[in-house]
Amino acid sequence: MSAAAPTTTPESTTTPGVQHGAGAHSDGGWGLVPVQTRSERFTSTDPAAFPDVTGREVDWKLSPVARLRALIDGDLDGSPYAYLARETPGATVEWIDRADPRVGTAGTPEDKAAANAWSSAEKVLSVTLDGDEPSAITIGRSSLDREPRAGHTLIHAKANSQAMVVLRNTGAAHLVENVEIVVDEGAHLTVVTLQEWDDDAVHLASHHARIGRDAQLKHFVVSLGGSVVRVNPSAHLAEQGADAELYGVYFADAGQHLEQQVYVHHDAPKTRSRVNYKGALQGAGARTVWIGDVLIARTAPGTDSYEQNRNLVLSEGTRADSIPNLEIETGDIEGAGHASATGRFDDEHLFYLQSRGISEHEARRLVVLGFLVEVIQKIGDADLQTRLVDAIEAELAAGEATSIETVA
Numbered sequence: 001m002s003a004a005a006p007t008t009t010p011e012s013t014t015t016p017g018v019q020h021g022a023g024a025h026s027d028g029g030w031g032l033v034p035v036q037t038r039s040e041r042f043t044s045t046d047p048a049a050f051p052d053v054t055g056r057e058v059d060w061k062l063s064p065v066a067r068l069r070a071l072i073d074g075d076l077d078g079s080p081y082a083y084l085a086r087e088t089p090g091a092t093v094e095w096i097d098r099a100d101p102r103v104g105t106a107g108t109p110e111d112k113a114a115a116n117a118w119s120s121a122e123k124v125l126s127v128t129l130d131g132d133e134p135s136a137i138t139i140g141r142s143s144l145d146r147e148p149r150a151g152h153t154l155i156h157a158k159a160n161s162q163a164m165v166v167l168r169n170t171g172a173a174h175l176v177e178n179v180e181i182v183v184d185e186g187a188h189l190t191v192v193t194l195q196e197w198d199d200d201a202v203h204l205a206s207h208h209a210r211i212g213r214d215a216q217l218k219h220f221v222v223s224l225g226g227s228v229v230r231v232n233p234s235a236h237l238a239e240q241g242a243d244a245e246l247y248g249v250y251f252a253d254a255g256q257h258l259e260q261q262v263y264v265h266h267d268a269p270k271t272r273s274r275v276n277y278k279g280a281l282q283g284a285g286a287r288t289v290w291i292g293d294v295l296i297a298r299t300a301p302g303t304d305s306y307e308q309n310r311n312l313v314l315s316e317g318t319r320a321d322s323i324p325n326l327e328i329e330t331g332d333i334e335g336a337g338h339a340s341a342t343g344r345f346d347d348e349h350l351f352y353l354q355s356r357g358i359s360e361h362e363a364r365r366l367v368v369l370g371f372l373v374e375v376i377q378k379i380g381d382a383d384l385q386t387r388l389v390d391a392i393e394a395e396l397a398a399g400e401a402t403s404i405e406t407v408a
Helices: 010-014 065-073 112-120 347-354 360-378 382-407
Strands: 082-088 093-096 123-129 135-141 151-155 162-171 172-184 188-197 204-210 214-225 230-239 243-252 257-266 271-283 287-296 304-314 319-328 333-344
Touching: 010 188, 065 112, 065 172, 065 204, 082 093, 093 135, 112 151, 112 172, 112 204, 123 162, 151 188, 162 230, 172 188, 172 214, 188 204, 188 230, 188 382, 204 214, 204 243, 214 230, 214 257, 230 243, 230 271, 243 257, 243 287, 243 360, 243 382, 257 271, 257 304, 257 360, 271 287, 271 319, 271 360, 287 333, 287 347, 304 319, 304 360, 319 333, 347 360, 360 382
Parallel strands: 123 151, 135 162, 151 172, 162 188, 172 204, 188 214, 204 230, 214 243, 230 257, 243 271, 257 287, 271 304, 287 319, 304 333
Antiparallel strands: 082 135, 093 123
């Protein structure tokens, strides 16, 4: 099968040894110098263009690299897989050749694992959204096996369309994939990716979004299942008036690693972004990582941007890393800010509710749901929101049961 030639940014051909825009000089050759401007990170669709991943790199240092090795640089099954699609008029889905000119219009991989998936995928699952009436499509994957696999999905919302795409992931998996999202002029698109994998699943995903003039993208990452799940969305606000809202909800239980590295690039005038990720951790060894990068370029006067991350710690033995970053290259902005907080379960809230006759179990449930549901309610689909609330309740109950057994 013919394939598009791998592409690289100028750094990959003119600066040997460069890793994500950082050279080995004052760092003693370890590749630990941070990128000074987020947009300068090395990109390529060729995994061989990236140095070996050691776990010391800026984008891997908080990830369990040893558990991800087969996906980062191993051989991958890139054949088309079975999926179940439920669609409405205005939404179509089909496999296309990876040499199709539409592939690669949203972005280029920034890490070796994403490049490995890009070069290994034999076909691209193309989702096209068009028409005057709002449309929706749910794509379910539940029959992936435990062998290392590559995937590539392209979601294209055509001009002035309105649509919702739900990517639901369940069952077993050992998957690394790229998801491209192209939002044309005036389109309004909501993308929801649900990670409800089996307990031993491993999933790496890079989402690349390009948002056109006066277009809007609402992007949701909901991670509940899996052993290691790392979903990294990036949004390029490429034309005037582009709008991006990036949301996340995650619940990590014992031994689970849930990670998300978010990047918003304001590259045009009068663009707007909001980032809001909220997570809860419960059980020994539960680990979450959130990194939020926002770059307001010189070409983006009139930008309005804000990002935040909140984490709720429900038990001992957990760890939540939360790192917001904001770069501003122009003084002509409407506003920009970031916030991050990680805190323990509030015993005062628990006491207050119990003093009014509510049991401890019910009080904990109400506090956790109140914390996370704020984000879920923004999806705008009542049935999906109800199902996600039920799933979070199940996670909470399972964690409490494990704690009781451990104490016993």
